[in-house]
Amino acid sequence: SDLNNDRILELVSISEAKTLIKPKYINGDFRRPIKILKKSDNFFILDRDNNKLSVLNKKFKFLHNIKIKNFKNAKPNSFVFGEYKNKDCIVVLYRFFKYKNKILIYNFSGKLISSKIIKTKDAQDINYLNKKYIIADTLNRRLNLYNNKFNLIKSKKITSLTKNNRALLKFVEIDDKNFIYTSDFDKCIILKFDENLNFVNKLNFNNLKNKISVI
Numbered sequence: 001s002d003l004n005n006d007r008i009l010e011l012v013s014i015s016e017a018k019t020l021i022k023p024k025y026i027n028g029d030f031r032r033p034i035k036i037l038k039k040s041d042n043f044f045i046l047d048r049d050n051n052k053l054s055v056l057n058k059k060f061k062f063l064h065n066i067k068i069k070n071f072k073n074a075k076p077n078s079f080v081f082g083e084y085k086n087k088d089c090i091v092v093l094y095r096f097f098k099y100k101n102k103i104l105i106y107n108f109s110g111k112l113i114s115s116k117i118i119k120t121k122d123a124q125d126i127n128y129l130n131k132k133y134i135i136a137d138t139l140n141r142r143l144n145l146y147n148n149k150f151n152l153i154k155s156k157k158i159t160s161l162t163k164n165n166r167a168l169l170k171f172v173e174i175d176d177k178n179f180i181y182t183s184d185f186d187k188c189i190i191l192k193f194d195e196n197l198n199f200v201n202k203l204n205f206n207n208l209k210n211k212i213s214v215i
Helices: 206-211
Strands: 008-013 016-021 033-039 042-047 052-056 062-067 074-084 087-096 101-106 112-118 125-129 132-137 142-147 152-157 180-184 189-193 199-204
Touching: 033 074, 042 062, 042 074, 074 101, 087 125
Parallel strands: 074 125
Antiparallel strands: 008 016, 033 042, 042 052, 052 062, 074 087, 087 101, 101 112, 125 132, 132 142, 142 152, 180 189, 189 199
């Protein structure tokens, strides 16, 4: 998701990227796409500045939009597919003025089901694993683990793991073996945890720092 060029790319090889979507500029349409998820052969793209999820098929042909709530003092930072009250849902993480965050839960028709206030500071990403939500609590420099009612189960501070008091967490990812990953963006260190947020190990890419713009 090429945010500042408003386009979606496919990595063909290490040195070549193919443009899948590069729309002509239309005011109010497809501005700053920041996250892509796949579900049932469809792609869901979070269109940050237009407060919507654009749904495309596996050939990247547009199907429809899911409108999400528009706040004057907030923008959606991330989203994930999850479960709420035993039903599939879309969970959207919003960033409000003064770095506060809020969770809004939608069904797949775009109906708002519930909202939750979470005690985070500029949280920038959310993921879902085995009925639990993991949030990158960016400026509190920690990973947070919540149950599916968004009650906090566990929090893991990462500054001691990276030896950096200004560690920045900007993402949370999960692999096919249910390991959880985040990074200290500032130091180019990737951290690996098990599904209960127990620390496993770390990968240090600090020697490539000048070549890395996203980690």
